[in-house]
């Protein structure tokens with residue numbers, strides 16, 4: 001099995017099999033894709049359930065997505081996971097998109113069934129499951145005021161999840177303020193009981209918002225690069241804050257270092273990856289995901 005397959009590989013697809021002799025029937029798509037942990041997580045799940053197939057990485061961007069989806073269907077694939085930059089582009093090629101994914105405007109899981117392509121978004125439920133699993137103590141999307149950094153695809157899923165769960169107060173802060181304002185207007189319609197406030201992404205405004213928020217979620221790209229500076233400094237955080245960074249590579253972002261210095265409870269995005277993947281597995285196979293096997297494969301403690 002190759003580390004990464006391409007569109008050219010799909011065009012010349014035989015009965016590609018893995019070291020174990022099992023056929024590849026699932027894929028994770030994106031560009032870049034080499035760092036994806038989906039193969040180790042999903043292949044552990046498939047093995048644990050005795051499912052006779054495996055998942056592989058595919059370096060496919062939006063330009064080749066339409067052609068690739070036709071080939072996946074022709075080669076009897078069961079499902080796909082999608083990551084940056086394919087989550088929005090894929091909407092153009094699906095037969096059905098579930099209501100939640102449609103409202104978010106992004107799809108991260110596809111199922112092939114009866115010659116049709118179905119799209120879903122499991123990111124919001126993934127972070128919700130992660131938080132309910134206790135990774136951040138007794139933190140709660142439904143009971144606690146939340147400060148959410150970002151207004152991209154992941155933030156849209158998380159903001160919607162907060163509103164669906166009845167989050168009392170949601171502070172939204174994005175580098176491009178207009179995107180946060182657009183998202184705030186949409187989220188206010190999901191649940192009128194959730195008060196949504198847009199906050200400038202600058203230290204003073206964030207510090208002020210943090211006096212009202214208890215749970216902080218970073219869903220921006222800030223922290224992916226080792227030299228990134230945290231958007232929030234330790235002086236704005238207290239021991240009463242709970243900080244979740246959706247980034248898991250690096251495991252300790254600049255924001256989490258600030259949270260630790262302030263004595264706050266903190267966690268990285270590995271548990272969100274785990275639970276969004278478990279939800280995708282359940283959509284592909286209509287059965288419960290073997291969460292312990294997946295957790296062990298990712299080394300989530």
Ligand code: NAP
Pocket residue numbers: 084123126149150151152153154155174175176179218219220221222224246247248269270272273274276
């Ligand atoms: P996206 O749609 O491209 O959104 C990127 C977001 O980051 C936007 O809000 C953007 O602000 C902001 N941003 C980018 N560079 C910035 C900078 N230098 N300063 C301030 N803000 C900046 O990407 P996405 O799919 O939402 O992903 C966002 C993050 O979530 C990534 O770090 C990704 O790793 C993480 N994620 C984790 C999981 C998981 O399972 N753990 C799942 C999905 C995503 P503008 O609007 O101003 O451009």
